Amino acid sequence: MMKAIRGDITKLEVDAIVNAANTSLLGGGGVDGAIHRAAGPELLQECRMLNGCKTGEAKVTRGYRLPAKWVVHTPGPVWNGGTKGEAEKLAGCYRNSLKLAAEKGAKSIAFPGISTGIYGYPVEEAAGIAVGTCRHFLEETGNGIEVVFCCFSARDLGVYRRLLG
Ligand code: AR6
Secondary structure (H helix, E strand, O other): OEEEEEEHHHHHHOOOEEEEEOHHHHHHHOOHHHHHHOOOOOOOOOHHHOOOOOOOOOOOEOOOOOOEEEEEEEOOOOOOOOOOOHHHHHHHHHHHHHHHHOOOOOEEEEEEEOOOOOOOOHHHEEEHHHHHHHHHHHHHOOOEEEEEEEEOOOHHHHHHHHOOO
């Protein structure tokens, strides 16, 4: 099952939330900053032990003071016009995050619009990859995990709602 909602991902009562991180995994602005603030300093402590993460891959930590039990950290691609493998890397973020959450036994996972803020990925294209990759994962694996697309703006929510039908 997939759905789109508008809200603050740090408040969601799901098993896992996804962090649009950078390759250092040591925090930053945007949703990354919000997640670290809400989770508390223990999150950064655990992230320091992970030795970073490649773009399009994912690593998991506990959620600490968040309602979510797990945080899946995934660095999305910086938008560079679309000819530098951005789409494949962004699809990797969704696929690898789902895989890790499923391995942890998560029954629900919420994604922000990875790369669509500071990293400049056009929202319509990114949302198409997000929905397509998650749909394919659910069909291919038969995993019943609930996928929530957590939109920060009304405009983004409109884009996802159209894609989800
Ligand atoms: N809940 C849900 N979505 C949010 C929240 C929130 N609390 N806050 C922001 N967003 P961005 P990126 C949305 O810039 O483009 C960081 O510095 C936001 O409106 O957070 O992948 C990292 O450390 C947008 O739709 O992530 C990296 O250096 C989406 O989250 C870099 O930014 C992603 O925007 C990553 O850039």
